[in-house]
Amino acid sequence: MPRGNCQGQGWWHGKFRDCGYRLTIGREAILDILSRSEGHLSAEDIYIKVHPKYPNVGLTTIYRTLDVLSNLGMVYKLDFGDGRARYELAEGPKGAHHHHHLVCTGCNSVIDYTDFIDEEVELLQQTEKGLGKKYNFKINNHVIQFYGLCGKCSVNK
Amino acid sequence: MPRGNCQGQGWWHGKFRDCGYRLTIGREAILDILSRSEGHLSAEDIYIKVHPKYPNVGLTTIYRTLDVLSNLGMVYKLDFGDGRARYELAEGPKGAHHHHHLVCTGCNSVIDYTDFIDEEVELLQQTEKGLGKKYNFKINNHVIQFYGLCGKCSVNK
DNA sequence: AGAATTAATGAAAATCATTTCCATTTATAA
DNA sequence: TTATAAATGGAAATGATTTTCATTAATTCT
Incomplete structure (x- = not known):
């Protein structure tokens, strides 16, 4: 298993290598799908989208x-309460498509x-800073x- | 199955009845444990705490x-990313013990x-109002x- | 380039939280 | 107290995610 604390803020191709991970076909295919599709994909959604082009990615x-992507901070793993995790590309809290969710x-x-994102993000950043210091947490x-x-x-209803 | 949209802001004993649910031993035992224990309990945690006194609650x-409690808004169902849901009593966004989470x-x-809760809650309330109107969402x-x-x-690491 | 090393893979099986089924019990209304 | 509909428990089913393990592919070393 590759080595530890690789949660910086870079961007992929390189990020993988820097952290000791190998950049394989499957991984690229998955990143490709994630970056091409807007939305919140389940593992199976991704599988289905990857499969036609790369049938041998299980x-x-x-x-x-x-x-791995989630540990690297490149992907957010989300829970909307329906029993399956959803994933979306992270683009950094200041990234172009940052958004929050409204779940029915x-x-x-x-x-x-x-x-409201701007106000939220601003407050969140202050909060992160404060909490990080107070609780010695690397948020x-x-x-x-x-x-x-x-x-x-x-x-x- | 009892009838629908019972998500007001009251407090229990009565809330159950009002919504057409029956108040049974098991349900009281669970509420009792939840209100007695600070923290984030999994279903199994609760089971283990309820079992000694009420061995016939499965x-x-x-x-x-x-x-049910979650649908009534009496309990928050939380996901900390470890594959099992956690539950805690809701006391309303203005309630005494309202807090947010920092997950390692x-x-x-x-x-x-x-x-920071006060600032957060204030902002959230504005946001809720705005989003609710814009997206016709009952948050x-x-x-x-x-x-x-x-x-x-x-x-x- | 070729051999050695180690990470990454797929397929099947295992895991494990949560749901469903169904026959029985219990709370409430009549 | 009886009738009725909701609630229950235990076992079985479900379904997403993990693990196992033998194989393959990417990198490193010569």
Whole structure:
């Protein structure tokens, strides 16, 4: 198993190598899919998208790669409460597509929102700094999610 | 199955009845444990705590009850990324013990923090209002979590 | 380039939290 | 107290994720 604490803020190709991981076909395929698809993909979603082009990349590899990517901070692993993890490319808290989530507990649909993000991110950064110092924590990720009922679901209930 | 949209902001005993649920021994035992224990309990944790006093309350009932409580908004279901859900009593976003979480991705330990909560909650409330209007969403819960490495884990890696 | 080394892989099996099924019990309403 | 519908438990099913292990591929060393 490759060596430890590689959670800096770079960008891929190089990041892998720097951390002692090998850049393989499968891993590139997965990164490719992730960067091409907007959204929140489950491991199986990714498998299905990768499979046509690379039929010999197994689901196990998808899981293993997502785990690596997640540890490297290149991917966010998300939980929307439906029992399967979702993954999306991280682009750094200041990155172009940073967003938070609005999750409907009725139909499990998810809205990405970018409104209010600036204020949120600013506050989060202060908070991160304060918490990091106080609790001696090296924070490298955060999750903000709102749960509720979407228009459709709040009518149907 | 009892009827629908019972996600108001009251407090238990009564809340159950009002929503058409029956208040049974098992359910009370679970609420009792939840209100007595500070922390983030898994379904099994709760089972183990309930079992000595009420050996005939099964794990299935724990899950079912937690699901009900969660739908009623009386309990938060949390995910700290270790593959099992954790539950804690909700006391309303303005309640006495409201806190957010700092999760160590190394050892899965969790710190509850209350610093910055006021600012966070204030911002979240504005955001909730704005998002609710814009996306026609009835928001009734939020999650803020920071992920990182605790002091110990960032040394060991 | 070729051999040696070690990480990465796939397929199948194992794991493990959570759900479902169903016959029985219990809480509530009549 | 009886009728009815919800709640229960235990066993079995489910389904996402991990582990195992023999094989393959990427890197390193000559």
